[in-house]
Amino acid sequence: MRALILGxxxxxxxxxxxxxxxxxxxxxxxxxxxxxxxxxxLPTRIGGFGGASGLVDYIRTEGITHVIDATHPFAAEMSRNxxxxxxxxxxxxxxxxxxxxxRAPGDIWIEADDVNAAVAALLQxxxxxxxxxxxxxxxxFATRPQHAYTxxxxxPPEAPLPFEADVIVSRGPFTLDGELEMMRMxxxxxVVARNSGGNGARAKIDAARMLGLPVIMxxxxxxxERHRAESVAEVMQWLDHRTxxxx
Ligand SMILES: NC(=O)c1ccc[n+]([C@@H]2O[C@H](COP(=O)([O-])OP(=O)(O)OC[C@H]3O[C@@H](n4cnc5c(N)ncnc54)[C@H](OP(=O)(O)O)[C@@H]3O)[C@@H](O)[C@H]2O)c1
Numbered sequence: 001m002r003a004l005i006l007g008x009x010x011x012x013x014x015x016x017x018x019x020x021x022x023x024x025x026x027x028x029x030x031x032x033x034x035x036x037x038x039x040x041x042l043p044t045r046i047g048g049f050g051g052a053s054g055l056v057d058y059i060r061t062e063g064i065t066h067v068i069d070a071t072h073p074f075a076a077e078m079s080r081n082x083x084x085x086x087x088x089x090x091x092x093x094x095x096x097x098x099x100x101x102x103r104a105p106g107d108i109w110i111e112a113d114d115v116n117a118a119v120a121a122l123l124q125x126x127x128x129x130x131x132x133x134x135x136x137x138x139x140x141f142a143t144r145p146q147h148a149y150t151x152x153x154x155x156p157p158e159a160p161l162p163f164e165a166d167v168i169v170s171r172g173p174f175t176l177d178g179e180l181e182m183m184r185m186x187x188x189x190x191v192v193a194r195n196s197g198g199n200g201a202r203a204k205i206d207a208a209r210m211l212g213l214p215v216i217m218x219x220x221x222x223x224x225e226r227h228r229a230e231s232v233a234e235v236m237q238w239l240d241h242r243t244x245x246x247x
Contacts, residue, residue: 003066003239004029004059005042006078010200011096012070015232016040024239027062031071031078035155055085068235069226070096074134074194076221083224094238095228098197100220101205108214115140118192118216122147127189130182131165132204133218134194138162150186173200179207194218 003019003026005012012028019026020041028040032047049055059067069082079095086093103109112118115133119140122129126146131138135153142162149165156169166186182188183204191208193201195217208215229235 001025001065001239002027002063003068004062004064006067006069006071006082007040008033008037008075009070009072011098011198011232013038013040015068015070015096015235016042018232018236019239022236027064031075049081049085052081052084052088055081056089059085059089059091064091066239067091067093068096068239069093070235073097073100073196073220076223079223079226083226093226094235095226096232096235097228097230099230100195100197101202101217104209106209106212107205108209108212109217110214112216112218114221115218118218119144121216122190122192128187129190129192130186130188130204132191132193132201135161138165147190150188174203176203176206176210179203180210183207183211183213188213190214190216192216192218195220 005028007028008031016028026042028042028044030037030046049058067086071078110121112121115137129147130150139162151165152168154171
């Protein structure tokens with residue numbers, strides 16, 4: 001067997017560590033968005049495949065027998081390509097997809113289907129808004145210039161931003177205390193977040209609840225049906241089972 005991990009998030013790193021520990025043959029793939037991606041205990045490749053057809057070619061050329069989509073829940077293009085490519089190549093696919101966050105008592109969430117709906121959900125009254133959504137999605141907020149935005153990125157922005165903003169450059173991890181301090185210091189009144197799920201990005205949501213701040217929560221993009229696992233252990237079981245079956 002030879003597995004391909006489509007990675008880029010903390011859960012994918014945990015999976016890579018487990019696969020390396022089990023001595024399985026696998027390649028870890030990064031999309032190439034961050035400048036210094038974390039080292040992996042597996043052979044690593046970086047950059048797009050060239051759409052679904054490029055991924056089919058890669059699967060065939062590299063002798064990939066299993067694909068694990070452990071990308072971010074909002075990396076929908078990659079996930080759709082993986083579904084299409086694995087169907088075409090006849091290669092088993094599983095998605096390591098953590099459960100979305102559920103509303104807890106005290107949360108003030110305004111649910112939005114996408115970024116444009118999130119922009120529309122902001123009140124007209126000027127406010128300090130923490131946009132925790134990734135730089136490629138911020139442009140639509142330029143249509144609401146009355147707000148003062150705080151952005152947080154892993155790398156410093158290379159190109160000018162579509163609007164003036166207070167930019168924090170940090171890779172995390174972000175603690176509850178750290179998020180509370182950041183929001184208090186900057187006088188944040190609104191948080192805009194995507195429902196990523198998991199613990200790594202959760203602190204800002206807990207901090208918003210503790211401070212009584214409304215969160216505009218963007219729902220995950222809809223994807224075609226696919227085999228899913230919520231934990232690394234489930235993926236390992238799937239790999240074991242499929243390998244025993246000779247798949
Ligand atoms: N979206 C987020 O908020 C977020 C947050 C944390 C980490 N990440 C990670 O950053 C990467 C890019 O995210 P995105 O939202 O830009 O994804 P996307 O919009 O779904 O993907 C755009 C294109 O980037 C390439 N790509 C994405 N992930 C790849 C991977 N793991 N290996 C090889 N190529 C990949 C593919 O190019 P081709 O079509 O040329 O194959 C894909 O079509 C993903 O690996 C994701 O896990 C994303």
